[in-house]
Amino acid sequence: MARRSWTHRTRAQSRGAVSILMVVLLATIGMAALVSIDVGHVFYRQRQLQSVADMAALAAAQQLRRADTNAVMTERALAAAQASGTQNGFSGAAREDCGTSPGGEDGMTVCAGVWDPNDATAAAGGRHFRGGYDPTRMSPNAVRVVVSQTVPILVGLPGGEGRRLRAEAIGNASPPVAAFSVGSGLLNFESSRSALALLLGNTISLSASDWQGLVNTTVTLDQLRLKAGVGTVDELLNAGLSLSQFYALVLGAANKESLLNAMLGGMPAIIDARALAAGLNVGRVLDLGVLAPAMSSAADVGLNVAELLMLAAQVANRGAAVDLAGAVPLLPGSQLALRIVEPPRMAVGPVRRSTTDPMGWETTARTSQVDLGIKLQLGAEAEGESELLNLPLRVELATARTALTGLRCSAARADRRATLNTVTTAAKVCLASEDLAQCAESDVVLVNALILKVIASPKQQTVSGTSMTSTLAPGEQTSTTSPGQLAALVEALARNLDVKVRVNLILTTLNLDLKLGGIVSALSSVIFSVLGPTLDGLLAALGIQLSNADLWVHDVDCDNTRLVY
Template identity: 30%
Template structure:
């Protein structure tokens, strides 16, 4: 049969099909409308809850709420929720407030950990029980095990409190320029302190001296390079990290187009002790209060100063020292050794409200220069002819008394130890009434210099003991008696100086310090004795100790009778010694120590202060 003649295909059998399709379409449209209305209602309720949670967490954090004692965090959060039309009246509405800490995982996600004793972050959780949906209600009428008609919506917010005032100090961390002469000294000095050799050009040293590195960016990259927990800067600073890794990370963070800096860092990486994995802790260079926000680390450090600090820490932890040949200093007849006793503390940041005068307090904002010790041996062979003439004359007189004069054996050399203790500065006060009038005060002192001249034990000197014992006298002439001869102890000529040069101390007042993250400004100087080099030279103008006889015997009378002859010797020795030692002080002070960030005549301190670094902020 033809399909057109089939009963099912008759025209009267198709009547009503459009109406059925229309009914189904209307039912589907109604269902979609119900879904849209329910979804929109739940979405708006969820959004309202999130807004309530956000505002409650922000208010509790900004008012510095706590979860112990009066539990003000909960009080502040509840008051905020009530003002935003979320009143906790029954079990359908809940609000929970918790205090704790915030950490960032290796995946970069923040995690809140409940700890009622901490207020690093405050969490607010609000919930509201509402009807699930109209569609669900209709479905429940025909379901033997109906889904509950209500649903609990929940919103969570975590906020950190407004940051406290943040202060930062930096100290003597840069050089102006480096010429070819200084480049040779720096290669010898830094290479010796590292136990190897360096060959960095003057352009390379200048590149380091003129480059800055952002501390926050550097630490973030370092955490990645050593697989440390991201954001846990306190732990990172306390970790033993190889100097090689520290230098490699610095090269990564610094601009790659600065070839001079990259070449200089490559030169440092070539030193054998660095390549072998010498480790240090960054906390020996950077002093940060525990729990500081990351914004406190958003500071710029001079690259030369930072790398200088790496070298100082590495040297202070080892028995190595630098030996500087006479030709590098432009002097003859001497050799100089340099040892870091204590490394510098380049930068310190923290809450000035917590700062104390105790330098060992972890809350102290304290910086210092390095404690550096130099030992120079001066060749006094030019004194031998004079000593021979005087001893011959004295022996003629003393032969009748069974006594003689013994001269110092060759090679005759004199040891000079110059120790510059740390210059330091620490925050003592601040004012944050407004950004236009903010101030920061820091108690500051210049380096205390200790000068020792005589015979110095080199093994004791090369150790990192806090202070050297007094030197032994270098005896030039010694009167002996008896048979066999023994030291008489009643007369002779020797060299001995044990002199401290007092440090200068004052309070530096910084007006309107720059914000944290900017170049430290202002930089103030505490100037000590401008003639400190001259004063040290004057201390050596008469270094000869003249021993006179103390016994009343005939030998004592004879020794006293030749005083004029001995005085002549003293004058000769003084002129020779002063002529040799005097020119030595300027190179040591002006070249060696300054290249290690130490200037014993003055100290330069830079300051930063942010009174309101940030308001309370939502973090989760």
């Protein structure tokens, strides 16, 4: 009897132990299921929060494409991030915070700053983002958005009310940019070849098809950077180069190395020395109207190869007198020299207002500032002979400046447009001093024959500047050049001369004040009918016009906004 009672209790105890284990097991499984639901919910909310951050960063970065002051762009970016967050179901408030560890409390922090993949000091975590920068040197090209939110725990476990989630995104965008130049006369092969030969001091052995290939070819700043072997666009712009090195860089980046010897063969060493002394670099021929490191936004815009070569040759000859007598048919004893006071610059940049530039716009191109000295002589083949005519002239050629005032972007390159405003200064021609370096301040002897001397008072003639607005597609060119302007200007000066005639007789001297400008004008007209067309062509190839300008839009780049972190 005792044995049966003991067996019954053992079985009952076993059944009770199994029940307890089953309860514990079921509770564990239930708890694991609930924890899994919570973990899944947290991961889902994290992905949702990351999506909010991504969309807000892209929306905010798009505001940087509208070039404006840094303060205005930051304000727009903050408003765009807030609107994007609300649209995507995030109710937290957005605030500006460029701290190193933002997102400590629920909400959205927005920071407009600088993203530069080549900035090693800001490479922590792969961000390459810097919230602090010098606004006088740089403009923001990226927006960092950090979104923080506390997610409630679905199963109320002891130890906390919820889990704080954090998502971060960096959107990069730069305004669309255009590359353009003013005063391009590169389409005329003969004039362009003659102009380059004068500037380089050698014989250019290019064919017309070779030159046309250069005119039709573009290179980007990024291609030039890779060819130069430097890390950043800024390093490329500031790397000092001789003219030979500059030509090798540009032609190499354009896969035109075979033309290097045809252009530079026989060039005097002094040209390279002048280029180094003038501080030739890529930055000297480009007015990059975007601030670093948003220079990267201009890295993919096309730059015309022929234009770069012509501009560099003019930079190398800055301040030097270029003798044009061999290129322009002149009378014996006559002189013709050109001096580049300030070389031209191509422009690459966005549409941006300026409070300091006279035109009111940040991105501007300009032609050369050039002085031209002309001394026309007739009847003075040998030293000491009397001169039938001596007409010393100094021409201050007009400069033109063109500002980028508008851009229209499109997916198709052919549908993009750049709006340019061009203003030219007044051109001036005057009777020159003996060395042709400045306008004469005293009477000038025009004729010094045996018994006859003709003297003219100082005189000058001007052509007023012009202004025009043009809208061009990439690769398009417009011209408002009228031929023979220099000849017309000189004739107008000669026609209005106040002339004194002194006749030396045997016993006396006769002094007569006469209006003989018509005679001088007729003589200069005959001379310039031969000299004018060739000289005008040379000046056009150098990008120089008297009162008008040629415009050329090389490329328009509309970069897309993207996430970089």
